[in-house]
Amino acid sequence: MTSDKYIKIKAPSSKSLSHRALIAGALSEGTTVVLDPLDSNDINRTMDCLSTMGAKFHVDAGTTNVTGMTSGPKGGQKEPEILEMRDSGTTCRLITALAGAGKGLFRIQGTPRMHDRPIGALTDALESQGVKVTFSDKDGYPPVTLEADGFSGREMDISLEESSQYLSGLLLAAPLAHETAIINVVGKKAVSWPYVALTLNVMEDFRVSFEVETMQDGTWTKADWRMVEKVIPGEIRFRVNPSPYQRDEYRVEGDWSNASYFLAAGAVGNKAVKIEGLSTDSLQGDRAIMGILESMGARIESDSSGVIVHPSKLHGVEVDMGLCPDLVPTVAVAAAFADSPTTITNVAHLRIKECDRLEASAAEVMRAGGKAEMTDDSITIIPGRLKKTERIVFSTYDDHRLAMSTAIFSLAGIEAIPEEPGCVNKSFPGFWDEWAKVTKGNGC
Template identity: 50%
Template sequence: MKPVIDITAPSSKSLSHRALICAALAEGESLLEGVLDSQDLTRTAGCLRLLGALITPQGGKLFVRGIGGKTGASAEGPVSMNVGESGTTCRLMAGVVTAIPGIYRIHGEGRIHDRPVAHLTDALTQQGVRVTFEEKSGYPPMVMSSPGLIGGEVTINLEQSSQYLSGLLLAAPLATGTTTIRLIGRSVASWPYVALTLDTMARFGVPVILERRILDDWHSCTHAEAAGLPPTDIRLVVHPAPYRAGAMRVEGDWSNASYFLAAGAVGTAPVRISGLSRQSAQGDRFMLEILSRMGASVEWQDDVVTVFPSALRGTQVDMNACPDIVPTVAAMAAFATGETIISGAAHLALKECDRILGPVTELSKAGVNIEARPDGMIIRGNGGLLPRSVDLCTYGDHRMAMSFSLLELGGISVNLDNPSCVAKSFPGFWDVWSLIRLGNGLGATHES
């Protein structure tokens, strides 16, 4: 066996967004360590600066002087917030700004104007926010006019994204009255991300009461107890409260670590990753469970996880709670023997690209037997890949580019149309991937 490849996990993108927002809404100065440096976070920081927050990088840390819930933005005309291609920035900030009286224009670039926000704006209009869609109804660009939030009961549908709820939650403490949020719809997409929002809010002094319905009464419950319940049996109660400035270190990102975890299983050298929390609330921690189901050898020692080269087998997995790692699992399944069925992820079609049709189309070019389903895909693996050279389309999607890199470990020469799109969430990905290539005897240079 080849020597172990050592990698440090990049910081969590999801937690970085939430920590930055909570610090910016607090009064006083907060110290944030490990905030991810990426295009998406740059967009969120830019939006918060427009509200009057001072965000200063210094020595790998961020010092954030918050606005205390009161904007320092100009009152003349709408505040123009360009969220770029960041769906997270769009949905979280669209909720947050409505807590501060003013007029805001939310717009972006690339596919962002094809990513829906109607379920969020439907909830905000219940709070007196006026929303005008400039092009397509229910999609950015849009202008939001808010007198500030009043509290009361609000209903929200999370079938497409839990980010709608996170945006509303982050704004709710700044309402003038208590906000009770009732969930509606048939299902909840990506529920674990709500836990990240609740945990971060609590760290900045704002607790949220989560309750489940039992018969005709409501009872406090944990996030884990609420998972899997019908949406109509869940509600959240947020009392008016100021965010308190503080210090926070952002943990490692299970989503962006997934490529290296998979590389340890499908390559010829073990991969050892530090910086991940074994008790993390991140939904993509489920990657370890998927690896185990597929027969991978995984070892924990303190806060370091090692994945060893393994003969993988197909499995069935519901990925509703962890859609961001579907491209990783699809590519990994090409190395397995047998059928892998990915289900529960119909909302993948609403991501940076259609993450059902995208992987199916491109992995097929590499000789993978893969078939799309309405809520996922089926991959029929035969234990490996036949060496070849392929030109693959990333669709400008960072997770497409990073997941396709795994094919190199099967002898595929991968030529991507837009490898630089990884900067959206992981600008240093190719530098780290060069360690995987070197450790597997492929040389450091990625073909692109």
């Protein structure tokens, strides 16, 4: 296919990998060069918090030089160092764990919505490592002050029912412990495992010593973490040895989460879209968008230069998205273009994101003319007559993923106006410039 037959988009750098690579660089000795990290509000939050704890950053034209902390994260002696999260949930979970492995006083705080997002499962694990935890308002929620003297290295338990970021934070912090740390996964279920795999991949790339063990016939047995596809609480644990982070250079790959809106646009619009910079063998869980769209009937091609999605007739599917929750708003909107209902299951944890993303996704699909039904952990999109040729202001809930996903409705002939277009700066500041290529290519 020649380039004039498709709209060409370059995928932004992975937000998840940018967080992890910058953290790993901050925990390394000397200087690490991080190539192509994402430039966004959330990443700036993480760098600001790491700077407060002792790291140094020099940013120059797509390259960030990270000078690591000396002797780990440093807090205040008499008054806590303020770690300001604003609305970045990833920063909050990962940095809180790092602060617990540091030394001194730290205060974790953010926006009012951040103070409504639970963190108790993580702070319980920190307390098992000797960290003193003091909540300012409501137990289990920020603001919270930590008094830390490094991880003890004793066993700790963590539940992944609310977020896999709790485990990722503990894994990133565990190499700083005084002795080998064993992290047990407990609870009833585990969500978003692929994000943990990204964490392990970065740790491996930075030469951290760890092992993953699974329960086999009543015995803990070393496992290849790359072969783990599903986490069963009580049957997996992580053994992390005290070890330095070490790497001279790390390149961040393209982001499947933020590419998802353009992939969906290729399927529901009238012109194919090519997204460059995506790795089809990536460990990112949101690579699942390819399989989901294909199961709905989309025609997709991929090679080393990128992924092309062709205009296609979509039909409804039933899909478990517990491993890729950030894709739910994208899939919900794409499903409104299909010819039969789509049911998305195992996504209760979306209710504690930047907003209640199940309620929000349902409301915006209905605003466009579709229908939606929900249970506690599922959403069903029932295609209806979309309000073509109408001007609709879509609520964005101060949530970047709602703003970007509802833009797809413009390909139905709707004049789709985001209530707060600037909220995309959280993860993809250049989104609207890239999206303009899609609307222009589709004659919108």
